[in-house]
Amino acid sequence: MIRQSPVETNLSATLASDVKGMGGLRQQAREGSPEALKGAAKQFESMFLNMVMKSMRDATPQDGMMDNQQTKTFTAMLDQQTSQNLANKGMGLADVLVRQLSQTQNMQALKLGDDTSQSTLTGLDGTSALAAQRLQKALEAVGGGAAKTALTPEQETARANQSPHVRAFQDKLGSHADEASKSTGIPAKFMLGQAALESGWGRREIKGRDGTNSHNLFGIKAGPEWKGKSVQAVTTEYVNGVAQRRVEKFRAYDSYADSFKDYARLLSNNPRYEKVMASAGDATKFAQGLQRAGYATDPNYAAKLTSIIKRSLV
DSSP states (O other), X not given: OOOOOHXXXXXXXXXXXXXXXXXXXXXXXXXXXXXXXXXXXXXXXXXXXXXXXXXXXXXXXXXXXXXXXXXXHHHHHXXXXXXXXXXXHOOXXXXXXXXXXXXXXXXXXXXXXOTTIIIIIBOGGGOBHHXXXXXXXXXXXXXXXXXXXXXXXXXXXXXXXXXXXXXHHHHHXXXXXXXXXXXXXXXXXXXXXXXXXXXXXXXXXXXXTTOOBOXXXXXXBOOTTOOSOEEEEEEEEEETTEEEEEEEEEEOOSSHHHHHHHHHHHHHHOGGGHHHHHTTTOHHHHHHHHHHTTSOOOTTHHHHHHHIIXXXXX
16 A cells, blocks of 8 residues: 655645645745645646646636536636646656756755755655755746735636736736735735726826836835935825825836835834734735825825726736
């Protein structure tokens, strides 16, 4: 009788996209568990099979009398569980990944002359913790981050009903928001909502006079303390509730990732946003806190941001 490792047993009891299970798997990889590579490879195989099944579904006409959003949701759930069951039985892909990554990783360690490679990196059946970590990165990259962000059936339905420009905006910037969320504790959805409000879903991004994109998604101005690049742009400010057009200097970044990082630093390190950080678990309180802290002069800023977070984003 073949005994399953704790990692494999845990995977057998969860869906392929279960966030809690994936989080535990990544944690075991970080801790150097020699069994994590096997579990990660099996999860990768499950995700691959699920993608194949999804492609097959998409290629099949779905305009019959019994086809609707509800049946699509349950079909997706069935495909997830089926792909997990197939991976548990084994299609061979997981075994290939384990062998390939183990050999590659151990050979690299030996070439580097790492004295710890044989004593601490190599685990059961020649697998290595470094290989497990490497495969975890691949897991997070598959399907645009499917390994780290799983949606409930209700969220899947809501996503299907999103406007195309909203879905495109969230797909484009979601990974950057996830990274900023790790360092701040602010939900990625809240930050995406604010970026959407400030940039008009990416349609009103701040640009220099020569058309250069500042990548400034959050409308952060370049005050005297800012030592980086900047651009000047026309913006609307409210004085005593009256809108006024002004030319202001804004921070400029090399990428959208840098914009999210700077936004995260601003909220985390500036004392004026201390209460905002404390209310990061509630969309309404978060938005109201930003307005009270003076992030924006628009009297309806909190209401607009709350609406975007709750009604538009998934």
